[in-house]
Amino acid sequence: MINLKITVGIPAFNEEKNIAPMIQKLNQIADTIIVCNDGSTDDTGKIASKMGAVVINHPRNLGYGGAIRSLFLKARELESDILVTMDSDGQHRISDVIPVANPIINKQVDLVIGSRFLDEAQDNIPKYRKAGIKMITKLANASLDNNVTDSQSGFRAYSKKILLEITPSEKGMGVSNEILMKSSKQGFKIAEVPIVVSYEGETSTQNPISHGVSVTLSTLKFISIDHPLKFYGIPGAIFLFLGVFFTIWTLQLFSETREIVTNLALIGVGCLVFGVMLTMSAIMLFSVVSVIREK
Known part of the structure; x- marks a missing residue:
């Protein structure tokens, strides 16, 4: 069996109280x-x-996405076979590292997510956070x-394939979905394994509203x-249909009363203009993306 080089990447911002015990335990695996x-x-x-980790120092805070990008690039430079990323705030268990990496070690998949929702026994996730995560996940x-x-x-x-083929670009929390969507688009296999996360003391400092809005956008x-x-074509078609409907309604009323119902006319024109804009955007963006993909 070929020995695989397992690298653990940790994005950290002001985590001096947690980083030492994490590295001490991680050094063993x-x-x-x-x-x-x-x-x-x-x-x-x-x-x-001092604990022996390879340290990447950002002169200023670039955000979670910027940190993940740096970890990807450094792991690629070090020729790592597997990169495991985990938070530095003490929420993740060190004992879950190998279980999360195992599907890649066994050459079953290319990307593994440690899921908080596969273990039915874990019910300690704050309700507002659970609702937000599930909504973003559906998206x-x-x-x-x-x-x-x-x-x-x-x-x-x-996996090493992911590290070589994908370079994250998002600077914020949206990087998680970016990597997933790029991996799926390129045909990489994705799997999940259950993990347990501790929320004692509410260690997250990220505002849930700004987090949710950022990731959604x-x-x-x-x-x-x-x-x-x-994304653009379907709404465009709907607005065009509404525009035609309200325009015909306006013309029909005009033919009967010889008066223009201003509100209906404005809605009809507005829907037609918006529908044309969305449809044109869909066609132009599709053409640009197709040309880029061909190149």
Whole structure:
């Protein structure tokens, strides 16, 4: 059996209290540990370096997506066979690293998500967070070949193929869905395994509303690029239909009363204009994306 080089990547921002015990435990199971010190103002980077981790220092905070991108590039540079990413806030269990990586070790899939929703016994996820994650996951599933249960999990494993073929570009939390959609589009196999996450003390500092809005907008952007005819074309057709309907209604009333119902006329014209704009956007974006893909 060929030994695979397992690298664990940790995006970290001001996590000096958590980083040392994490690295100490990870040293027992990982070949390499990469810590992306994402503009921390504390000693996160210094501690990680002393503990033997490969440290990437961002001079300023670039966000979760920027940290994941740096981890991808460094893991690629180090010729890692598997990259496992996990959060630095103590929510993820070190004991779940190998189970998350196993489907790739066994050459079954290319990307593994550690899902918080496969273990029925785990019911400690805050309700507002669970609702938000499920909504965003449903949105992501619109562009995936196989549905997943937890598109926002940061506990993942990536094969060498993924590391070589995909370079994340999103700077925010939308990077999770970006990687999923790009992987699915390129035919990489995706699987999930159950993990347990601790929410004691509410360790997350991310505002749930800004998080949700950011991820939703990012996901919609990638869906619009991947499926422009559906994303713009279907709404465009609906608005065109409404425009024609209200225009005919307006003309019919005019023929009967010789008066123009201004409200109906404005709705009809507005729907027609908006429908034409959406339809043209669908056609132009589809043409541009097709040309880029051919090249």
